[in-house]
Amino acid sequence: MRSSAEELSIGDLAAGFGLAPHVLRHWEAMGVLEPVRRVGGQRRYTSGHRLRVALILSAQEAGMSLERIREWVGAPRAERRGEVLAEHLAELDGRLERLRVARELVAHAVECSSGDALECPELRRILEKSVESGCHARATRGSVARD
Template sequence: MGKTIGQVAAELGIEAHVLRHWEQVGALAVRRDGSGYRVYDDAAVEQARTVRRLRSVGLSLPEVIAAMAPTRSAAQAVVATKIAELEDDIARRRQAITFLRHTLECRHRYLDECPDCARFVRD
C-alpha cells in the first residue's frame, strides 16, 4: 500500500500542489489507483525526496529532470554545469564581500577618491 499526496507532502515539508506540479512537468512519476487517486509507493517518495533535494541546491525543474536522466553522462553534464555556476557565484560574492569590507575601512571620505575602490569598480 502507498501513501497519499497529503501524507507525502507532510513528510517532505512541502505543499501538495508542489508535488502535483512536479508530476505535471515530468520530474516525478506517480501511479494512480483505480479511482484516479495518486498512490506514492516507496520509489515515488524517494523520487520526490530527490527532486526536493536537487531543487534545494539550486537546480531548476528542467535541470532536475535532466539530472535524473537515465543516462549517467546526461545527468553528470547538468550537475557539472550547476557546479560551475555555483562556483562563479561564490567568486562574485567573495569579490563583493572584499569590496564592501574595504569600503567599511576605507580612509577616504568618498569612494571615488580611493584608488582601491576604483580598482574594485573596474574589475
C-alpha cells in the same frame, strides 16, 4: 501489488517535507515526479518517492531549476547525467566567484576609512578587477536580469 498501507497520498508525502500538495502536482507536471499509480483519480506514492522528493529539494537548494532536474534525472544514460551535473557545477563555480567579488566589495565598503566608499580608490580597484575578470558577465542559462 503493494498494499495501501505502504502507499502514501499526495498530502501525506507533501506533509512529510512541509510542502503543500500543489507543489508535488507541479513537479508532476514538470516531469520530475510521477506517482506509482492512481486510485479513484487520487495519486499514490511509495516510500521510495520520499527519496525522490529529497533529491528534488536538494537539487533545488543547489540552485537547479526544475527543467535542469528533469534533464538530469530523466537522462537515459549515466554519461549524460554526469554532463548535466558538470554543467551545473561550472555555473555554481561562476556564481561563487561573483559572490566572492561582491563580498569583497561590500566588506571593503563597510570598513572603508576614506570617509566615502564611492570615492575610495581601493573600491575602484576592486571594481576594475571584477570587470577584467568578467565577474559581471551574466550567465545565459537560468539567469534573471535584475533592475
